[in-house]
Amino acid sequence: MDFLAVLVVFLPLLGFFLSGIFGEKFGNQFSQLTTCGLLGISTVLAAYLFLRLGLKEETLFITLFTWIRVEFFEVTWGLQLDSISLVMIAVVTLISLMVHVYSIGYMKGDPGIPRFMAYLSLFTFFMLMLVTAPNLLQMFFGWEGVGLCSYLLIGYWYDRETANAAAIKAFLVNRIADIGFVLGILTLFIIFGTLDFSGMFELIGEHYDDSFVFLNGQYHALSLACFLLFIGAMGKSAQIGLHTWLPDAMEGPTPVSALIHAATMVTAGVFLVVRLSPLLEYTPFVREIMTLIGAVTALMAATIACVQNDIKRIIAYSTCSQLGYMFMAAGLSGYSASMFHLTTHAFFKALLFLGAGSVIHAMSDEQDIQKMGGIWKFVPVTYAVMWIGSLALAGIPFFSGFYSKDIILEIDWVSYLPIGKISFAFGITAAALTAFYSWRLLLLTFHGKPRADEAVMGHLHEAPLVMLLPLVVLAMGSLFSGSLLYELFVGDETNFWVGAIFVLPEDEVLKAAHHVDKWVHWLPTLVSFLGIGVAYLLYQFAKGWPERLSTAFSGIYTFLCHKWYFDKLYDWLFVKPAFRFGKILWEEGDQEAIDGLGPNGLAMLSMASGGILCRLQTGYVYHYAFAMMTGLVLMIGWYYFFR
């Protein structure tokens, strides 16, 4: 069993090395076969582990070897397989496999296929390391590793200026958030003296009330640590303020967007807070902040998604928004609901992205939905799966998103924290907007009159089988994962999460959430239908209206089109000053002040004084004689008068 678990994690790494080193030599097919094959084995093993361990509520710890040990600080490499990591492993390997297979078709003709496949496998490895980490530092290893792969894959088409800029932006925004992560790790180490999850959770009873002096204030140590870690989670999971990198990340190839920037990597932040549930339970303040941030993000991103025209950006903002839901639930102690939504979301969002990729593929790389339309007959499978994905996303009954979003909103409603009701309102509004932008996307992309030119329309074709197959698998997931997993994940009787998720008795919300009023249960569905209705109205029946609305509310419209001005603000606040400041420090600080006063100044001084002294040495004997005479007179005079 141990060996199998190690294989699950390390086979993708092997795939990376094989494809990366020998890919050029043995060709594209070699790297496609090895990466997909190894990941396929990994996926099967992951499913096996899930069935063997997950369903039996067993936990497996594997220790590999020591990483860093200095005095009493010790971290080891290892794997921890409990229910949350098993769920993540299953989801990650399955979706990653689908994306790998899809990429064979999607990236056809690209000159860098071995490199692309290698990056995808490397990403999978890091993601698996992240979710199986038995301690925070190894988690950070995976965390930074997936960030690296995200950087490499966003900038995959390195000739493009925008892709490079987006890649660096993604890396740096995440790095800023990671300051929080690192400081959080340090704080937790000071509190507990260990970074192992099991070790920390055991000691919680002794340390839940510790305080810690940070900067100049004294804080509740656990709250401080969790808050800092949450900043890290906000970066990776693109929550408001640190979300700006995610939409830009769409510069990467579409399979990357599906795998990294929708289904797996961006959920790492959510995974982190779920993993730390035993700590978070003692920090209600941080959880309230988390809920608030999640709620605001869910709404903000949904509003922006309503006015975007790039098909991938719409889905990207939608991802932001859905991640907000997950934090909302986690903040109210609904960790299992977070995991549930994470799982269903992974299916339908990967599906939507890959479907969008198929559309882009069909439309000769067009991404603007204003230039699409009327193509549904030509790409029937894609059209069908996009419908399924949208239905799941909008939370229409019996599709997967319905179950997970519903339970989150119910938790919002029943939570005793005051923030719960606020987040419920935000969540409902965002749900309506979600349905609206999803159908806006569907209608503009597939229906109406074709707005693309002849050449593009002439080329229209359904994707090859190798791309359709993953779409169908994911569509199955979007259809059934909700209803199949409901009882296991968030049911009344479930013991699935025992040992992995911890909720204080007073915070127990799940049971109450199952017994809310009927209207709370059906309201999300109702507003979703409303959103769909409005979308039909505006984009199918009253076609002049969107135009008119945007001019009538031009203030709001520009505000949304500029994405709430986050990018402009940051550019003005951080990016430009950093460069300007660097220039000033270099030119004024180093060259003028330090060199001017230091070495060059001294050099000038000695040159100048040397020049003056030089003049004394005239070479005329009578000058020297005169000087000697003067000196003699002074010396005698001094002796005469003072001694």
Next chain:
Amino acid sequence: MATLPLLSMTIFLPLLGVLVICLNWGNSEIVRANNARWVALWTSLVTFGLSLVLWWNFNEAVSDFQFEDKFQWIPLLNVSYHVGVDGISLPLLILSALLIPISILASWTSIQVRVPEYMIAFLVLETLLIGMFSALDFILFYVFFEGVLIPMFLIIGIWGGERRVYAAFKFFLYTLLGSILSLLAILYIYFEIGGSDIPLALTTPFDPRIQIWLWLAFFASFAVKIPMWPFHTWLPDAHVEAPTAGSVILAGVLLKMGGYGFIRFSLPMFPEASAYFTPLIFILSVIAIIYTSLVALVQKDMKKLIAYSSIAHMGFVTLGIFTVDAQGLQGAVMQMVSHGLISAALFLCVGVLYERIHSREIADYGGLVHRMPRYATIFMFFILASLGLPGTSGFVGEFLVLLGSYQVDTWTTCFAATGTVLGAAYALWLYRRAIFGPLLKPKLKSLLDLDWRENLIFAPLVISVFFFGIYPMPLLTMMEASISNVIDQYNLALEVAGDDLVDPKKSLEVALFK
């Protein structure tokens, strides 16, 4: 094995190579140059091998000096030839022994004039560096410490770039000025303890009021070497003008002399003064990390950019040293070794380009990945290591330093942590401009990827950065005992001193009117 004077052999073996080169056989300039290259390479490789033998026979459990050799040198002055290594000097010794053959290999084709002299300079440099790290007598130490300047001065001044003379003098004067002050301090210690034995001095308690001045004298020397802000401006100039291999040694080993000095001398001999000046060091380190990172962001010259990044990385080292706890100090040594590998590799990366295009301007490049994929991969690896990605040795050092400093002062740690963002910014920005983008410049279109010699140069660096990133334990255990000894001694001294903290005014009076 134990009876052989292994350490002394390691120190002086390179001089044997010098002797062989001096014989200067061969009937033409080209043959002589080639012979010199091969002799230098083999000598340095055997020296490296010997340093590994040292490691193999090193007893990690004890903190004492090992492989000691001691005999009278100048009996009249009670100065002896005394060498030995412990867990603090051995990693740096091995690092030096590793980087010299790499430097020689890197100069294989790029140096075409005065090749034998060049090789002699490097071998002499190797003897001096290894000797410096193992000297256990102050006079001997000073000879090695200062002696290093001479070959380095020549390497920059003769085989350097256009402004090499300015840079060489700046380098020389700066470091000399600092060292003169430390010589004064050494003389004081010499008269105080009646000899120049380092182990003796390390266990002699000094009057706290005198410590302040001795500490400052040593600080002048070490702060210039490492270099700390604001004594750093010689470094970018020296790097820019130095030949590639010169930069490798300069960044890889010479900067570590300062950090080594702080750990070896300042902490154990002047504990009270160190405690007194710790806030100053913290402030200067943080300024170094942020200031130089910002400056690195706007550099147009690749070598200058990497030079500035070195200063920022050294800021972590000084920060770690003066936390005086196990994590911080081991992190600092780890960071020194790791920076030695990574910055050496980055300068080699620039060297590869310089040899082909003869330009260091970032603007002259762009889109290199199209012609040089292997080079791009290796460069990317070291860029990532430089920004401290987990899994590379850079992360281990940085993280341990932060862990150590967080227990001492959270402000410092927060500021230092922002440095990691800036570090990522300038590193990726450099890479993006040089390597990514379309290949437009006609000059670059006929570039060739790395050849086997260049692969050979990078291979050991890639392997060790990666290896120590995931398994740094060999290094950490090597230094563990010695470092905990330093810490215990330091804490003991402070405990004895108690609340009787050093008063600067009083120490001023003592110094002036004693």
